[in-house]
Amino acid sequence: MATVNQACTNSIWLISRGRHPILRLLRDVLPPNLPASLNSLQDEFLWKNSPSSEAGDFSSSKTWDFLHPVGQSFNWTKPIWFKERIPRHTFILWMAMRDRLFTRDKLRSWGLNVPSSCLLCDAYPESKSHLLTDCIYSREIWTGFFRRSGLSPPVSLEEIVVWSDSLSPQRKVNTNCKILVQAIVYCLWRDRNSRLHSSNSKPPHVLSKEIQTILRAKHRHQGVIPLHLVLSFQFVISLWLVAAAIVVVAYRFFWFLVGGSFVFPLFGVF
């Protein structure tokens, strides 16, 4: 292994003038002025975990943090990723919140020659906010669900998501509300795609019924033990009861044969 002393001569670094990236990097990072006195002491490796840190020991965590800086945090992250969520619903809502749904305004901004009109109402240009909250079709779905409870959700999707997590001090209420919000967004997006690919269009009350069915199925699933577990538990219990009954009857019959009464205390003294 070469020492610093061997890498320089007459106060000049012995580095090729080639254009290789490594050589260019070395020329950039090495100090232009050599130390006044070089000696033959053992060289020591020092590591800068970031451009602003002091040279010292290598730290994998600090290097990782520098290479992968923490992104912006959003207040809608927690309301989206909760335990009882329906994964495909959560995924579509997450795509919407990250503005990753391929709505027509986005496709046109990429130069694609597609119509601009909303697939749900055919009256206004399609964008994420229009499609999922502002459209007269979507608005009817939203208000249809929350009007019955006397609730009026905010206007924008971001505000609705945050609002759904702070609706009540009871966690269960908020969970149901979050499941509903995700189901609405998912079904609106699915119906929009259905109109695009198969020209099938559903009136708002039909879509609302479908959302209600999804919610009922979800609640049923959460409240009932799966049938196969119930059956297996019942089978084991039945087996034990039958075995116990056989033992008791055989025991009493034996006692009867040896001259005792057929009715006797089960754990009597012989």
Ligand SMILES: [Zn+2]
């Ligand atoms: Zn519309």
